[in-house]
Amino acid sequence: MKRIAVLTSGGDAPGMNAAIRAVVLASHYFGVQVIGYRHGFNGLLEQEYQILQSSDVNNIIQRGGTILKSARCQAFTTDEGGRQAADNLTALEIDALIIIGGDGSFRGAVHLGRFWSGKILGLPGTIDNDINGTDATIGYYTAIDTALESIDRVRDTADAFERIFLIEVMGRHAGFIGLSAAVCSGAEQVLLPELFTDNLPDLDSLAGHIQTAQKIRGKCSYIMVVSENIWPGGVMDLADQLHQRTGIDCRPVILGHVQRGGSPVSLDRILASKLGVYAVEAARTGKTGIMIGEHNQQMVEVPFQDTWNQAKALDPYLLHIQQETFDLVKNSNNP
Ligand code: F6P
Numbered sequence: 001m002k003r004i005a006v007l008t009s010g011g012d013a014p015g016m017n018a019a020i021r022a023v024v025l026a027s028h029y030f031g032v033q034v035i036g037y038r039h040g041f042n043g044l045l046e047q048e049y050q051i052l053q054s055s056d057v058n059n060i061i062q063r064g065g066t067i068l069k070s071a072r073c074q075a076f077t078t079d080e081g082g083r084q085a086a087d088n089l090t091a092l093e094i095d096a097l098i099i100i101g102g103d104g105s106f107r108g109a110v111h112l113g114r115f116w117s118g119k120i121l122g123l124p125g126t127i128d129n130d131i132n133g134t135d136a137t138i139g140y141y142t143a144i145d146t147a148l149e150s151i152d153r154v155r156d157t158a159d160a161f162e163r164i165f166l167i168e169v170m171g172r173h174a175g176f177i178g179l180s181a182a183v184c185s186g187a188e189q190v191l192l193p194e195l196f197t198d199n200l201p202d203l204d205s206l207a208g209h210i211q212t213a214q215k216i217r218g219k220c221s222y223i224m225v226v227s228e229n230i231w232p233g234g235v236m237d238l239a240d241q242l243h244q245r246t247g248i249d250c251r252p253v254i255l256g257h258v259q260r261g262g263s264p265v266s267l268d269r270i271l272a273s274k275l276g277v278y279a280v281e282a283a284r285t286g287k288t289g290i291m292i293g294e295h296n297q298q299m300v301e302v303p304f305q306d307t308w309n310q311a312k313a314l315d316p317y318l319l320h321i322q323q324e325t326f327d328l329v330k331n332s333n334n335p
Contacts, residue, residue, distance in 0.1 A: 003032065004034050004094070005035040005037055005094045006037070006098045007038075007041070007044065007098075008068045009100070009105035010101040013127045014127075014268055016139070017060040018272035018273055021273075023277075023280055025057065026276065026281065033051065035049050035050070036068045038050065039069045044085040062269075065261065076111070082114060085112055089116055096118055097119070100122070102128065105122065106291060109304055120289060121279045121283055121287065121292060122307075126140075128170070128176065129171075130173070133302030133306055136271060138264075138275065139268055140177070141264075142262060142265045142268050146255075150167070150258065151185040154223065154253055155221060161249065163221060164242065165222070166235045166242075170228055173193050174193065175314055178191070179192055182225040185225070187224065188224065188328060190224070193230055201231065210242065216329065226238065278299045
């Protein structure tokens, strides 16, 4: 194997740079040259690339974002786009392509495989953690900590004013960030997409929970973590509705893209480093069509289709303790 290419695609995630670094250092260890495509699959179509030397990955392990830039690319999803990308990879004599991204990027990987016979491997890079087959995705741990830090700050002011706060967190259609942030911040309530597949959250019971909690504890702050895309009118509307029903001040906070940025925490750097090195080793032994993940501290090779065929389940025990043991209404029988 002479030449490996790497790109980052879709929503950036803290730790993508650590993964690029691992790919570059592992490739050079084996005497393989590395090409970095810029702007995701757009770079493949436009032949926008750079040769990555070891010096290019100096001091990037601690940086959020991605030195290769990222993008979502509609043109690549057509047959013409797939053929163009394949021609460009062949022209540069690339033996293997490593794609760091989420499920959209892995669908792109499968699409490319229809036109190009080189090896294609994926690394799960998304804050959403919604990729089946790996315990965690690169960026997820940092996003939890970022959300948590903000919620802790909101708690201070919520306590001072005895207000309700609704905190919207990212995750697209998955509740991983929401559930973890809720448990870690001691949130009184959490609304996750996995809990409302057929119906909307019931406003009367949400308001009832707030009022009962206020009665049990006396007037106090109340934090509700809300995953994005659950409530049709968004958290602003939900806050209005709950204010009308409870008569208590209710403020929405949308954390948004702050969750995508920042220096990756140690767990993301470790995960990215392991996955990046393993991907290079796997490519050298001829592996293709797989995402590299980690499950129970073992490196795993997951066929791309299996990463999205089945929705990844939330940790049921974490959900149980948030909804039962830590629910201050259900847990109101203090002896
Ligand atoms: O997939 C990562 C993610 O940040 C999601 O959590 C969010 O729904 C989406 O990307 C936002 O996308 P954009 O940056 O294009 O607004």
